[in-house]
Amino acid sequence: MKVRIQFSKHGVMKFIGHLDIMRYFQKAMRRADVDIAYSGGYSPHQIMSFAAPLGVGLESDGEYLDIEVNSHNGAEHMKQALNAVMVDGIRILSVRMLPDQAKNAMASVAAAGYLVRFRKGYEPDFDYQGTLQDFYGQDTIPFVKQTKNSEIELNLKPAIYELEIRDEAVYMLVDASSAGNIKPSMVMEAFYRFREKDLPEFALQITRTDTYTAIEEDGIKHFIPLRDVGIAF
Amino acid sequence: MNKLALSDEILLKVEKPARYIGNEVNSVVKDKSKIDVRFAMCFPDVYEIGMSHLGIQILYDMLNRFEDVWCERVYSPWIDLDQIMRAQQIPLFALESQDPVKEFDFLGITIQYEMCYTNILQILDLAGIPLMAEERTDSDPIVIGGGPCAYNPEPLADFFDLFYIGEGETQYRELIDLYKENRAQSGSRRDFLRKAAKLPGIYAPSFYQVSYHADGTIDRFYPTEEGIPAIIEKELVSDVTDTYYPEKPVVPFIKVTQDRVVLEIQRGCIRGCRFCQAGQLYRPVRERDVDMLKEYAVKMLKNTGHEEISLSSLSSSDYSKLEELVSFLMETCTREHVNICLPSLRIDAFSLDVMNKVQDVKKSSLTFAPEAGSQRLRNVINKGLTEEVILEGAVEAFKGGWSRVKLYFMLGLPTETEEDIRGIAELSNKIAAAYYETVPKQKRNGKCQIVASTSFFIPKPFTPFQWAPQCTKEQFLDKAYLTRTAIMEQLNQKSIKYNWHEADASVLEGVFARGDRRVAKVILRAYQKGCLYDAWGETFKNDVWLEAFKECGLDIGFYTTRERSLDEVFPWDFISCGVSKEFLKREWKRALSEQVTPNCRMQCQGCGAAQYKCGVCFEKRNESDSMTPTEGGAL
Numbered sequence A: 001m002k003v004r005i006q007f008s009k010h011g012v013m014k015f016i017g018h019l020d021i022m023r024y025f026q027k028a029m030r031r032a033d034v035d036i037a038y039s040g041g042y043s044p045h046q047i048m049s050f051a052a053p054l055g056v057g058l059e060s061d062g063e064y065l066d067i068e069v070n071s072h073n074g075a076e077h078m079k080q081a082l083n084a085v086m087v088d089g090i091r092i093l094s095v096r097m098l099p100d101q102a103k104n105a106m107a108s109v110a111a112a113g114y115l116v117r118f119r120k121g122y123e124p125d126f127d128y129q130g131t132l133q134d135f136y137g138q139d140t141i142p143f144v145k146q147t148k149n150s151e152i153e154l155n156l157k158p159a160i161y162e163l164e165i166r167d168e169a170v171y172m173l174v175d176a177s178s179a180g181n182i183k184p185s186m187v188m189e190a191f192y193r194f195r196e197k198d199l200p201e202f203a204l205q206i207t208r209t210d211t212y213t214a215i216e217e218d219g220i221k222h223f224i225p226l227r228d229v230g231i232a233f
Numbered sequence B: 001m002n003k004l005a006l007s008d009e010i011l012l013k014v015e016k017p018a019r020y021i022g023n024e025v026n027s028v029v030k031d032k033s034k035i036d037v038r039f040a041m042c043f044p045d046v047y048e049i050g051m052s053h054l055g056i057q058i059l060y061d062m063l064n065r066f067e068d069v070w071c072e073r074v075y076s077p078w079i080d081l082d083q084i085m086r087a088q089q090i091p092l093f094a095l096e097s098q099d100p101v102k103e104f105d106f107l108g109i110t111i112q113y114e115m116c117y118t119n120i121l122q123i124l125d126l127a128g129i130p131l132m133a134e135e136r137t138d139s140d141p142i143v144i145g146g147g148p149c150a151y152n153p154e155p156l157a158d159f160f161d162l163f164y165i166g167e168g169e170t171q172y173r174e175l176i177d178l179y180k181e182n183r184a185q186s187g188s189r190r191d192f193l194r195k196a197a198k199l200p201g202i203y204a205p206s207f208y209q210v211s212y213h214a215d216g217t218i219d220r221f222y223p224t225e226e227g228i229p230a231i232i233e234k235e236l237v238s239d240v241t242d243t244y245y246p247e248k249p250v251v252p253f254i255k256v257t258q259d260r261v262v263l264e265i266q267r268g269c270i271r272g273c274r275f276c277q278a279g280q281l282y283r284p285v286r287e288r289d290v291d292m293l294k295e296y297a298v299k300m301l302k303n304t305g306h307e308e309i310s311l312s313s314l315s316s317s318d319y320s321k322l323e324e325l326v327s328f329l330m331e332t333c334t335r336e337h338v339n340i341c342l343p344s345l346r347i348d349a350f351s352l353d354v355m356n357k358v359q360d361v362k363k364s365s366l367t368f369a370p371e372a373g374s375q376r377l378r379n380v381i382n383k384g385l386t387e388e389v390i391l392e393g394a395v396e397a398f399k400g401g402w403s404r405v406k407l408y409f410m411l412g413l414p415t416e417t418e419e420d421i422r423g424i425a426e427l428s429n430k431i432a433a434a435y436y437e438t439v440p441k442q443k444r445n446g447k448c449q450i451v452a453s454t455s456f457f458i459p460k461p462f463t464p465f466q467w468a469p470q471c472t473k474e475q476f477l478d479k480a481y482l483t484r485t486a487i488m489e490q491l492n493q494k495s496i497k498y499n500w501h502e503a504d505a506s507v508l509e510g511v512f513a514r515g516d517r518r519v520a521k522v523i524l525r526a527y528q529k530g531c532l533y534d535a536w537g538e539t540f541k542n543d544v545w546l547e548a549f550k551e552c553g554l555d556i557g558f559y560t561t562r563e564r565s566l567d568e569v570f571p572w573d574f575i576s577c578g579v580s581k582e583f584l585k586r587e588w589k590r591a592l593s594e595q596v597t598p599n600c601r602m603q604c605q606g607c608g609a610a611q612y613k614c615g616v617c618f619e620k621r622n623e624s625d626s627m628t629p630t631e632g633g634a635l
Ligand code: SF4
Pocket: B269, B270, B271, B272, B273, B276, B277, B278, B279, B280, B314, B315
């Protein structure tokens, strides 16, 4: 049976990178006695897949991993057992069963929501709340992506699904699919450019609010949180 | 969520911020207001190395079991953070509370290898603790050193308030009680050190003085006050089953060198290889009860979630219940999908069978440590491994599908000749030839791979070779060159790869290993001139070290290449590790006459360690000629 687990990552845990979070969960499964399934072969490994990797320095309320289990004592039990072995800064928020035909976490990611705040002492010296919509209203949002030995000019506009002020912070819902994902810092950099400013290093404090998959209903594309693909058990 | 000592900006700038944030699974956080003594336990190297060390995990667990003590961990900030901390004057902090180390009662530093000495000064410096012990005041932590290098603490004597000689499990409770008592009586730092100096195993360097002969050797080493012991006896755990061992070791977030459960199956070694310091320091061999080990293996795997377990000891093949333990682990571990990692076992039918089950034969390699190329020289160093045994083991392994062999040798051993060095090449060649003879062409999976590695021999205190002169850098390099040439002349040279060590660092290590108090000023000077992380090839600055020696007027050769007379007083002679100097002398003479000495299980040699009344010294021996142990007596 496939299980989708949602967790949050806060505080000092934002300094732990994606690969180490994967290792952390592999060990956590053993500590919590989750009856996780293993692949065959000479060096069997746990069947586990993570949704969109989160960059170092970012916090999140919407991280996901899928695992395959051989047996279980119900979702609530699994959630409690896992929470009992978590470190400060990581909480298990939901545990749901995935329908057999569901795509795995990684493949199904379409978008991610972010709240962007400014670190103390780095608040912008322009009216960001009043001008955000002017920025978003442009037909194209140019962004120059630096790679090792070239520059690529991108248009971010089609990858930004929502952009607004929420709780005094900038909220954005952006493309997080493997094909076209963009980072929230890219949007903010483009915003600063739009205001003819440079985004200083370390200015942003970013929290991923959730990770979404896309579904089509009556020909309209919706984004729903990854947990909503799963069902209670 | 706990606060951090470093800002987000710094943590996002440095390599591997996880080194500095604490919060790991099983790390211990206590309520500061409810404890009496704060202990910072430091391994003076980078996090990934320090976190892999078993000794620290044992002491961390033990000290935190004391209700009145909170023990936290400290590692060396890597060079990137080191520079930021200096520039921004951020004091060194402990991982758990993130509080400055300077606020602690104790700073314990484990000294595992000589090349970490400048890192010790970095720790003190960044913590804001005066480097020289004599300049410290009541507001500074008590700085206490331990570990194998504490058996010759003299090169570091100026920087430490105390040294703990021997195994850490035994005296810390007493030491901490003494500290609390002294504080309750409003005693001074000096009062505490004086009382501590009288505890077994504790050496307080500031209560001792040295005088020298005109030739630079030691005339006298003596306590300066009545009641301070002239000889410091090492501390030892006589029952290694009924003692502290961590059930819940700390689990790092990032990959560290030893990313697995480590089960220490015994302490000490029965084999008296004459170059080996560990083999003497940890005498006598004491085995842990196999049932205790099974219980701990299960608990530790459960509490950490590690996917690998490794057995640890100096010579695991000598553990008497090895088969029982390994079968148990294989059963439990396969069920739980846990890998077993076996440290170099002696190659025989049993170990090949086990290795076959727990490793991928194609990927793994066999390891032999003959240490010397010829039987003559192996007799000198008392390494019981013979060419026949190696070849037999290799042939068995080749039949079982192995095709890679690692061989470890030392260059620069006492009495070594060109013939002995050529022996390294010849032995490597014979093993390769054995492969081609054993494995028919159609079954071969390419060439066999023999990797021969040499390190340079450095005489260490408390070994029969403590009298031996060390080679110069030039001699070392000539020997490595000769080894390489000899290997190139072999028929199967294409199947043999040769690695050798840096010679510069070996020379320096030799100075620290057998150094005296006067070496401290060179360490200080080199540190002030920017030396740090000397154990890391990329950061080791040999030219700066040589300058420091010159500026301090110290002769490297005095400590390394000089021939020492049998009656010389060594800087470490005031320490007793249980093994008598008489025994070591006897062994030195036997070495020079190429005589081997049987191991402790075959025949007791009366080395002196029987005084601890435990372990192998009191095992029943089958041989009719076996002797009963005599305390330090001669054979
Ligand atoms: S086998 Fe020899 S080298 Fe190894 S620990 Fe024992 S005495 Fe030392």
